[in-house]
Amino acid sequence: MTERTEAAVRLVILLAIGTMAGAAAFTHVHDLSVAHGQPDWIGWANAVAVELMAIYLGLELRARRRARHPVGLVASLLVAFALLSLAAQVAEAEPSVWGWTVAAVPSLAFLALVKVVLSNAPALPPAPEPDQPPVDWDEAPEQTTAAPVPERPADPVPPAVSAPAAVSAPAVILPPRGVVQSNRPHVVGIIR
Template structure:
């Protein structure tokens, strides 16, 4: 069970993710749409640019959620991870393509996608298992000890007691 503080922290992280997703989505959608329209045949409708933007920006989120679900279930994450890498590559390509040429332009243009991907991984990644120090201690074992412990029998050395009747009687010598 999570404590109240842990639940509140989790909700705050999700709220931050949603805010970053909204702003990153607006920037990324615009970049992907502009790149699509700049490279589409003349007369292509604006809807096509927005369709590419929606597709390329929502696939990473769906892939991250699928990866999380499959990890919990112990399944393979290969295909969703492949989709995540491809969609992120497409989004970053669009952002770099519309950026002002040069390192600062490329960096500023890529920040929305990189921030969203990094934050998504941070928030949606499976929490690590509790450290051994944080795990519950096992219940102590109760052992009852008798107040008087009987002495052990002396060890036998392989000698067998022989009754006195087994020996012949000797006559007593007269006293001198």
């Protein structure tokens, strides 16, 4: 089976599961709304709001990850709407362990699909390095070092007082701004 065929089969399966899970979830939310006194059209409006909001939040989460934006609020809302859908499905079930389990399958299938689809997000390209001109070390200008500073003779110190010996520090020469020293590691990207 070629990659293209496999991708097409995966897409068909994804759409079939998503459609069936969505239809069951829509029906459960609608029926629960109507059972608790809402008119029929408001029941469908509630179903559309709950289920499509969860789908939209899944897509928004993926887009924010790609753009490297914070996802905390969107992820929290996604979990909240998925749990609301799950609660509606379980509330409509026969009051038994199997009734609740079977009624929860559409919502759990939706959550599993969202997790699988979001975990298959394309790898993020490495962060671009700051704008710096390329450096060719073979053509870089020679840097000269300053001549060492001659030590001056120590001032005579009385024998009773001893002073630390004077240490001469070599002159420090920094490279021109924007030039990276060759002995420093280069950072390609930041892992979040």
